[in-house]
Amino acid sequence: MKENKSNLKTYFIILIIVVALLIILAFYKINFGNSQLLKEHCAMLPGADGCEKYLGQYTETSQTFTRSIEGLSLVKESTIYETSKDKVGQLEINPVKKEIDGKEIRMYGYNSQIPGPLIKVNQEETIFVNVTNNLDMETTVHWHGIRLKNEFDGVPMTTQEAIQPGKSFLYELNFPDAGIYWYHPHAREDYQQELGLYGNIIVIPNKDDYYNKVNREEFIFLDDIQLTGGDITPVYKDKINQVLMGRFGNVMLINGKESYDVTVKKGDVVRFYLTNAANTRLFNFSIENTKLKVIGSDGGSYESEFFVNSIIVSPSERSVVEVLFDKPGEYKIKHVNPDNTYALGKVKVLNENTDIDYSSQFSIIKENKYVREEVEQYKSYVNRSPDVNLKLDVDLPGMRMMGQNMQMNHADESGLEWEDVMQMMNFGSSNNLIDWKITDTKTGLSNMKIQYKWKVGDKVKIRITNDENSPHPMQHPIHLHGQRFLVLSTDGIPNDNLVWKDTVLVPTGKSIDILVDMTNTGKWMTHCHIAEHLSDGMMFEFEVEE
Structure with a gap:
């Protein structure tokens, strides 16, 4: 009997020890998890409350990319590269300085331009572009949406080796499809594209009546950038941050600028080629007191045109819209979502009649016979x-x-x-x-x-x-x-x-x-x-x- 009681007592003590160990293990697991999360949090916001003990880990190492603007040239205005003049284009990827939100910060530009040069080519044309990397990090160029040869697609470790600092790579580009395309990095895109590495390619259709006649064309990059303390919010070499939702900017940009202004004449029909270069933000694009006539998207024209008040463009998508400005005045360009309204720029319409009147054609909904015939099958x-x-x-x-x-x-x-x-x-x-x-x-x-x-x-x-x-x-x-x-x-x-x-x-x-x-x-x-x-x-x- 005494032996049984002694055994029970021993079992009871063992049980207490096991339970205690489980409680200690659970406590350790929760605190370890919280500690790891806090360390991750402090890596993003080293000055936040509770991050003091981790401060040295993130301020005494070189985890962030170079942000100095010393010795950098100012960003240049975008130019147009027309292949009829030169079949071999040159793109230099350079660090530049640019003023955003009242502060000069380090950015990147193709040929020191933000956006990079607009490349104009004809459908079924082939060109060559020599890319030189003048950054302090590796990069590539991805020719987004182009059905080109695989070895020139610009994906490191899949189609090519990354272009190292100081090195060059010659891309061969063929353009089988009409439409609006773009080029951007495919190495640390979260950082390099955020800093301004993007440019458009317009492939002119080989059919003269593929698009409507318009008075002018405008190419618009919709973008944002996230700034903290007069510079971009830190991005780290050894990890990707803001992964849950992506990096939402707090400054809206059109073509790399905080405000976009264009002047047209009364009665002008303007075709806007829209490209979303933001890391994660959707744009709901509109121009007040106008209707947008949607005619195309990524790879050419819709079967049939249609009218909308606004159009959503997600990251990397393109939309092609036409707008008739039939009255003089200022028309605000907006991004409107359920939470906020952002002013992106304006269109100033002069009280001066258009040179050629396309307004009667604008109201007609047309079908694109070439697209309809192609997609029917x-x-x-x-x-x-x-x-x-x-x-x-x-x-x-x-x-x-x-x-x-x-x-x-x-x-x-x-x-x-x-x-x-x-x-x-x-x-x-x-x-x-x-x-x-x-x-x-x-x-x-x-x-x-x-x-x-x-x-x-x-x-x-x-x-x-x-x-x-x-x-x-x-x-x-x-x-x-x-x-x-x-x-x-x-x-x-x-x-x-x-x-x-x-x-x-x-x-x-x-x-x-x-x-x-x-x-x-x-x-x-x-x-x-x-x-x-x-x-x-x-x-x-x-x-x-x-």
């Missing part, structure tokens, strides 16, 4: 089952480590997130804590573990679903390299007005079917074009063979 794919199902999702291992399970859904009824409504959490997020994912639902493989192989001539239907039940559902602009596609339907509702695309915005909770026309051999990238999500690894490769 693909409409039967609407009812075909998808070949591939992809899910967009996020894993938050840093939050799981602390035992937190919550959903952060701040999208509006359209599934779009317009502002950084979780600034502190976003600032404290990094690629060490967050994993954005593109997942093949059949295999369960995600991101670079996905390896598709197709052949030239294949028509591949891909269904992309943005999981509304993920820990942080938000929209994703998904970009395919080297090919073009049609958006067939959204949530099963067929799209009756097709246009060739290379980027599609997938809102929270939506399923979008695209049809990719595989025409271009090589290994190609597909990724989210929110720069921080791309840098976090939200991408995969596919290969097209003969």
